[in-house]
Amino acid sequence: MTAKIAYDEVEVGTELPAQNFPVTRATLVQYAGASGDFNPIHWNEKFAVEVGLPDVIAHGMFTMAEAIRVVTDWAGDPAAVVEYGVRFTKPVIVPNDDRGALVEVSAKVAAKLDDKRVRVDITAMSAGQKVLGMSRAVVALA
Amino acid sequence: MALDQSFVGRTYPPTPPYEVGREKIREFAEAIGDANPAYTDTEAAKALGHSDVIAPPTFVFAITFKAAGAVIEDPQLGLDYSRVVHGDQKFAYTRPVRAGDRLSVTSTIEAIKSLAGNDILDIRGEVHDASGEHVVTAWTKLVSRAPEGA
Numbered sequence: 001m002t003a004k005i006a007y008d009e010v011e012v013g014t015e016l017p018a019q020n021f022p023v024t025r026a027t028l029v030q031y032a033g034a035s036g037d038f039n040p041i042h043w044n045e046k047f048a049v050e051v052g053l054p055d056v057i058a059h060g061m062f063t064m065a066e067a068i069r070v071v072t073d074w075a076g077d078p079a080a081v082v083e084y085g086v087r088f089t090k091p092v093i094v095p096n097d098d099r100g101a102l103v104e105v106s107a108k109v110a111a112k113l114d115d116k117r118v119r120v121d122i123t124a125m126s127a128g129q130k131v132l133g134m135s136r137a138v139v140a141l142a
Numbered sequence: 143m144a145l146d147q148s149f150v151g152r153t154y155p156p157t158p159p160y161e162v163g164r165e166k167i168r169e170f171a172e173a174i175g176d177a178n179p180a181y182t183d184t185e186a187a188k189a190l191g192h193s194d195v196i197a198p199p200t201f202v203f204a205i206t207f208k209a210a211g212a213v214i215e216d217p218q219l220g221l222d223y224s225r226v227v228h229g230d231q232k233f234a235y236t237r238p239v240r241a242g243d244r245l246s247v248t249s250t251i252e253a254i255k256s257l258a259g260n261d262i263l264d265i266r267g268e269v270h271d272a273s274g275e276h277v278v279t280a281w282t283k284l285v286s287r288a289p290e291g292a
C-alpha cells in the first residue's frame with residue numbers, strides 16, 4: 001500500500017477534489033453485466049414503474065463504486081481504503097435520454113485517527129438529493 | 143411476517159472458491175468508468191507494492207452477495223426477496239482483492255429486526271483466500287418492506 005498523500009499534510013476539514021459522474025441507461029446496462037446484478041429496476045422502465053419507482057434507478061452499488069473514486073483518486077493507491085460504508089438513502093433516477101443523471105461527489109477529512117489513518121466523510125448528491133447517507137471511508141495515508 | 147429470531151448467529155458453510163480474473167477486474171473497472179491503472183496494468187499495480195492488479199473496493203460485493211443468497215433463499219428463514227431493498231453496505235479490508243485470488247465466503251446472520259412491519263436482516267460475509275488469509279469482511283443490510291395494507 002502506497003498512498004501518495006501524507007498523514008501530516010492533512011487536517012480535519014481538508015477537502016478532497018470533488019468529481020461528477022454521469023450515469024446513463026447504457027452505463028447501467030454495462031454495470032449490470034459487469035456486476036452480475038440484472039434486477040430489471042435498473043434497466044426496464046415498465047418494470048420499475050410497476051414496483052412503485054418513478055423510473056429506472058441506478059444500482060446502489062454503482063453509486064457506492066463511483067463515490068469512493070473521489071477517495072481512491074486522492075489517495076493514489078486504492079488499497080489505501082481500509083474501510084468503506086454507506087447507507088442507500090435515495091435512489092439515483094436515470095431517465096431514458098442522452099443526459100441521464102449526474103452523481104456529484106465531494107468528500108472531506110472528518111477525523112485523524114491513529115496509525116496514520118484518517119476518516120473521510122463523503123457526500124453524494126443527484127438531482128439535488130443526498131443519495132448516500134453515513135458515507136464514510138477510513139484511509140491509510142503515508 | 144416477522145422473521146425467526148433464532149436465526150441470529152447462524153453461519154452458512156463457506157462457498158466454493160471464486161477465482162478472481164484479471165479481465166473480470168478490467169470489465170468491472172470499465173463499467174464504473176475508473177481508469178486507475180492499478181486495476182488494469184500489472185506494472186502499475188506492482189509499483190504500488192501489489193503482486194498483481196487489484197480490484198476496485200466494491201468489486202467483492204458481487205461475490206459476497208452471491209454467497210448471501212444462501213441466507214436470502216433459505217426456505218426456513220422465509221425472507222420475501224421480492225420486497226427486499228439494499229439498506230446499508232460496508233467493507234473492512236485486510237488487503238485488496240487481486241487477480242488470481244481464490245476467494246471463499248462464509249456468511250453469518252448478525253441481526254434480525256422488525257421495524258414498522260419491515261424485516262431488517264444484517265448479513266456478514268467473511269472473505270478468505272486459498273491460504274486461509276482474511277481479505278475483507280462485507281456487511282450487508284437488507285430491508286424487506288412490509289406488504290401494502292399490512
